[in-house]
Amino acid sequence: xxxxxxxxxxxxxxxxxxxxxxxxxxxxxxxxxxxxxxxxxxxxxxxxxxxxxxxxxxxxxxxxxxxxxxxxxxxxxxxxxxxxxxxxxxxxxxxxxxxxxxxxxxxxxxxxxxxxxxxxxxxxxxxxxxxxxxxxxxxxxxxxxxxxxxxxxxxxxxxxxxxxxxxxxxxxxxxxxxxxxxxxxxxxxxxxxxxxxxxxxxxxxxxxxxxxxxxxxxxxxxxxxxxxxxxxxxxxxxxxxxxxxxxxxxxxxxxxxxxxxxxxxxxxxxxxxxxxxxxxxxxxxxxxxxxxxxxxxxxxxxxxxxxxxxxxxxxxxxxxxxxxxxxxxxxxxxxxxxxxxxxxxxxxxxxxxxxxxxxxxxxxxxxxxxxxxxxxxxxxxxxxxxxxxxxxxxxxxxxxxxxxxxxxxx
Numbered sequence: 267x268x269x270x271x272x273x274x275x276x277x278x279x280x281x282x283x284x285x286x287x288x289x290x291x292x293x294x295x296x297x298x299x300x301x302x303x304x305x306x307x308x309x310x311x312x313x314x315x316x317x318x319x320x321x322x323x324x325x326x327x328x329x330x331x332x333x334x335x336x337x338x339x340x341x342x343x344x345x346x347x348x349x350x351x352x353x354x355x356x357x358x359x360x361x362x363x364x365x366x367x368x369x370x371x372x373x374x375x376x377x378x379x380x381x382x383x384x385x386x387x388x389x390x391x392x393x394x395x396x397x398x399x400x401x402x403x404x405x406x407x408x409x410x411x412x413x414x415x416x417x418x419x420x421x422x423x424x425x426x427x428x429x430x431x432x433x434x435x436x437x438x439x440x441x442x443x444x445x446x447x448x449x450x451x452x453x454x455x456x457x458x459x460x461x462x463x464x465x466x467x468x469x470x471x472x473x474x475x476x477x478x479x480x481x482x483x484x485x486x487x488x489x490x491x492x493x494x495x496x497x498x499x500x501x502x503x504x505x506x507x508x509x510x511x512x513x514x515x516x517x518x519x520x521x522x523x524x525x526x527x528x529x530x531x532x533x534x535x536x537x538x539x540x541x542x543x544x545x546x547x548x549x550x551x552x553x554x555x556x557x558x559x560x561x562x563x564x565x566x567x568x569x570x571x572x573x574x575x576x577x578x579x580x581x582x583x584x585x586x587x588x589x590x591x592x593x594x595x596x597x598x599x600x601x602x603x604x605x606x607x608x609x610x611x612x613x614x615x616x617x618x619x620x621x622x623x624x625x626x627x628x629x630x631x632x633x634x635x636x637x638x639x640x641x642x643x644x645x646x647x648x649x650x651x652x653x654x655x656x657x658x659x660x661x662x663x664x665x666x667x668x669x670x671x672x673x674x675x676x
Contacts (some may be wrong), residue, residue: 292424294344295434300329301340302352302433302601303411307333307382309360310414311428317384317412320396324386326662327480327516333384354600355609356435362611363429363599367414370615372427372595376419383413385428401426407590409441430591430616431465432600440598440671445564448657448671451583452571459564463669466560470666473549482666484520488527489550492543496531500524557665561638564659564669569634572642572657580630580642584655587673589620623675627654641676652676 307317310358316333324330328339332600341349367373385396388409398404400413410428418424432438443451445459475482488496503521506513531542575583601609627644632639644654653676661667 296326296530297328297340297344298348298352299431299433300336301344301349302356303431304337304340304384305353305356306360306363306429306431306599306601307384307412309357309377310363311382312379318380319379320387320399322384322386327514329386334453351603351607352433355603355611358609358676359599359601359611359613362613363597366613367427370391370595372414373415377416377424378419379414380417380421380423381415383415385399385410385413390459399427400567403567403593405593408592408594408596410596413594425675426594427615428594428596430596430598432598433603435603435605436599437674437676438598438600439672439674441671443587443657443671443673445671448564448568449571451586452568453574454567454571460568462563462567463560465563466556466665466669469556470553470641475553475666479668481519481523483664484516485522486550486664486666487520488523488551489553491537492547493528493531494523494528518599543659544630546625553665557661558638560669561659562636562660565634565638565640568657568659568671569632572640573632573634574576575632576632576638577628580632581624584624584642585620587620587655588623588675589617592616621674627652630654644674 280509308315313319316337319333322330322332322336328343329336331339336441338640344352358489364373364379373379383400385400385408388393388397388415390406390408394404397410397413400415407431409427411431412429414427414429416427418423430440445463446456447458448579449459457670468483477485491499493581500521503517503524506517507521512525527546531539534542572580572583598612598616598619600612600614602612603609626646630642630644633643638659640657641653642655643651646652655676658672658674659669660672661669
């Protein structure tokens with residue numbers, strides 16, 4: 267059992283900071299992926315416009331709102347160079363998708379794409395999501411980011427195809443299971459993973475972080491800024507207010523906490539101000555270390571349950587996370603970015619991905635190396651041990667955001 271004081275060891279904090287930096291890079295990639303999702307929909311739409319939608323909800327405020335609101339927010343956030351690159355990749359993958367639709371018989375002979383829907387809120391057992399609202403039936407296994415409505419030659423609705431949009435240089439994540447779903451998958455006691463993250467939340471309380479998760483995350487970001495960057499950010503937001511611009515909820519909270527941070531610093535004697543900044547930076551580092559330890563603890567416990575599964579059970583788990591049966595046909599569209607800035611467009615029917623991948627391996631088993639990931643390994647046709655699939659514990663952005671799992675193929 268870990269202790270909070272153990273976080274303060276220099277070697278541990280150094281290692282954890284590297285992992286937290288990787289998490290920050292992942293958050294930036296999430297922004298690019300969401301933007302690619304919207305632009306892919308734009309170039310699939312017969313009118314070359316952003317998709318229809320029901321309502322976007324997201325723990326990440328930058329990803330919540332109408333397609334136009336999210337697009338405009340992320341376009342500004344990623345910058346012109348990255349935006350133009352993502353836009354080019356989306357156009358290319360949209361073209362590949364249209365060709366796949368023709369080859370697979372989804373379109374052709376008068377059938378054509380009539381509408382494109384952004385389906386960011388998936389169906390739940392007790393709540394209709396965008397998928398049910400679009401198709402008319404509940405489809406809890408669907409993880410489609412976009413749903414295309416196919417029309418016949420007369421313009422009447424003929425059917426639907428779901429699209430899971432993936433973006434980035436690495437192999438894509440197929441599912442982001444919550445803690446309860448991970449407990450079911452591993453066959454471990456309900457609530458046992460949450461109890462591990464509860465310890466992390468207690469650590470955050472002990473460090474003096476208060477309020478909602480968003481408020482705590484903003485306090486953490488300010489701790490990392492230092493006084494000079496805090497003054498710059500405060501001046502920028504104050505300037506927007508003075509110019510008559512209405513701040514977003516997140517910007518308003520940031521402005522308020524920046525004011526408190528700067529006032530607290532400036533009210534101290536000069537000899538106390540350096541200690542104040544050092545204490546703030548140390549608090550942020552301790553929060554990061556606690557977050558990483560929570561992810562490691564979740565991975566350890568999840569691995570212990572998953573390791574009890576035999577080869578057949580592990581294969582079924584992989585199928586459920588990659589190729590779970592859905593009511594409408596689904597495809598995975600991955601714009602795989604290369605080092606030179608170009609991308610390869612990979613289009614695959616969801617139902618066949620898992621079995622094609624699993625056919626390459628025998629003797630599946632579980633390995634946990636002590637980090638935040640749980641790996642299912644297998645033996646390939648040459649007798650070499652290889653990664654078959656990987657579960658990873660992650661938080662969306664910073665140590666105060668909710669912890670979930672991600673699942674990818676090896």
